[in-house]
Amino acid sequence: MALALAAPLALLALYSLTATTGPVLEGGASLAQYAEALGRAGYRALFWRSLGISALVTAVTVMLAYPMAYFVAFHAGRAKFAWLIALTIPFWTSYLLRVFAWKIILGYGGVINSALLSLHLISQPLGALLYNPFAVVLTLAHAWAAFAILPIYVSLEKIDRSLLEAATDLGDGPVRRFLRLTLPLSMPGVIGAAILIFVPTTGDYVTPTLVGGPDGAMIANLIAVEFERVGNWPLGAALALASMAMVGVTAALFVAAARTAARAVR
Amino acid sequence: MKSLRAYAFAYLAFLYLPVLFLPLFSFNNSHFIAFPLSGFTLEWYRQLFADDAMLHALGNSLEVGAVTALLATLLGLMAAKAVTQYRLRGVGAMLGFISLPLFIPDIVLGLSLLLLLGVIGFPLSLAGVVLGHLTLCIPFAITVLIARFEGFDRNLEEVSADLGEGPWMTFWRVSFPLILPGIAASLLLTFITSFDEFLLAYFLSGTEATLPVYIWGQLRFPERLPMVLALGALILVASVALVILAEWARNRGVEKKSIGA
Numbered sequence: 001m002a003l004a005l006a007a008p009l010a011l012l013a014l015y016s017l018t019a020t021t022g023p024v025l026e027g028g029a030s031l032a033q034y035a036e037a038l039g040r041a042g043y044r045a046l047f048w049r050s051l052g053i054s055a056l057v058t059a060v061t062v063m064l065a066y067p068m069a070y071f072v073a074f075h076a077g078r079a080k081f082a083w084l085i086a087l088t089i090p091f092w093t094s095y096l097l098r099v100f101a102w103k104i105i106l107g108y109g110g111v112i113n114s115a116l117l118s119l120h121l122i123s124q125p126l127g128a129l130l131y132n133p134f135a136v137v138l139t140l141a142h143a144w145a146a147f148a149i150l151p152i153y154v155s156l157e158k159i160d161r162s163l164l165e166a167a168t169d170l171g172d173g174p175v176r177r178f179l180r181l182t183l184p185l186s187m188p189g190v191i192g193a194a195i196l197i198f199v200p201t202t203g204d205y206v207t208p209t210l211v212g213g214p215d216g217a218m219i220a221n222l223i224a225v226e227f228e229r230v231g232n233w234p235l236g237a238a239l240a241l242a243s244m245a246m247v248g249v250t251a252a253l254f255v256a257a258a259r260t261a262a263r264a265v266r
Numbered sequence: 267m268k269s270l271r272a273y274a275f276a277y278l279a280f281l282y283l284p285v286l287f288l289p290l291f292s293f294n295n296s297h298f299i300a301f302p303l304s305g306f307t308l309e310w311y312r313q314l315f316a317d318d319a320m321l322h323a324l325g326n327s328l329e330v331g332a333v334t335a336l337l338a339t340l341l342g343l344m345a346a347k348a349v350t351q352y353r354l355r356g357v358g359a360m361l362g363f364i365s366l367p368l369f370i371p372d373i374v375l376g377l378s379l380l381l382l383l384g385v386i387g388f389p390l391s392l393a394g395v396v397l398g399h400l401t402l403c404i405p406f407a408i409t410v411l412i413a414r415f416e417g418f419d420r421n422l423e424e425v426s427a428d429l430g431e432g433p434w435m436t437f438w439r440v441s442f443p444l445i446l447p448g449i450a451a452s453l454l455l456t457f458i459t460s461f462d463e464f465l466l467a468y469f470l471s472g473t474e475a476t477l478p479v480y481i482w483g484q485l486r487f488p489e490r491l492p493m494v495l496a497l498g499a500l501i502l503v504a505s506v507a508l509v510i511l512a513e514w515a516r517n518r519g520v521e522k523k524s525i526g527a
Contacts (some may be wrong), residue, residue: 052466064277065277068273083274097494101285101497110299113300200369236377
């Protein structure tokens, strides 16, 4: 089973090391594709934008989800299970359609614009809602919400309630108690959620294609173009592996930083 | 904590509202997806069921989903049993590597599989899609099944052996009923994952479209959008029904277990 995964990745690496530009493997090993992938300013900008958008998506999603998970873990009472089901049901529908829903909401003749027009709140459709990085961030934050709620909820649920009582008995107010106890103890869930969202969203293809427009394009769009339209498979492979490496390094740095920060608070 | 509760309901609205626009506009009597609503119609549903390409893609997706779910659960069952029953060397590293697809962007996974199929001469087909979906679904199956295997009392199997049942009958009459809810959950999870998956199918399916690939193709044609919304609404209803069914099955399993133990 492990081989089934190693083989395609190894092949991708092999392709990225060829000097020719067609879909055929030939010639000796070279780093020419990596020089091209990392050297061009346009490509570099796309790498940075992908990382930036994903980092923003991760931050927004986790921050929006935290109070929600906190509510379910500590204040939902007997309805806890019902809340969890209610929060996960939207994620069982097609990813493609969840993303597409935002396209019809934000579009020029879409739900928001037509609603505002028919309420006479605006006289002309707002053109700036769709096809920009903001639309990508909003759509991804919606599409990946469950991946933030569930891990954070699990880590909050695991916290020993007697610790919280002890903190109150020893004179900590609710805010101090949250900052010194609840937040650090729930950090594993926050870090897990962040990684679960950051890594796949950097390589997301559907969302930037449907709602991103030229300003919201991400690295996956470029990779797909190299493979499909241009037919430059080696460059596409180099871009794919370079983006994976970048995401891996960023994620590792983030985990290290978050762990240090959590330790410092305590 | 009133404000926290209010936030929770607002968040729920944020999750649900965008999705609920799909069924709303699927009944709207207009090609334009915009307010004000112009009237009720079932025309888009009629068109949908008259669309042979859609029905064909739906059949493909059901086929790929069923085969993927069965294979992933079977392989997951063997892996989970091996991991929980025997102390294998390097299990941790192995499990880490198997769950790697969760951390690889789909586009990288899809393209590397595309290269692999090309090199070994495997034709782009629904079978290729199943292979791709297996790499995604096996980690899910293993995770769900390991949790279930760890949750049941090993002594029950020993008791069965002491009472004279062979290993096969012990598995069939003791272990299998106990892990059945886990198997059902794994089948469901892997089926939905495969049924919904777009990008791998887009690269690997060749000329045969799965339902998401078909939908992707339709999104370019504005006049086809109301029909796509009708399809989305139906997928929504079917998914919710499946999830509720799965929860019901899972709870039944829990009750049975407590009576048995």
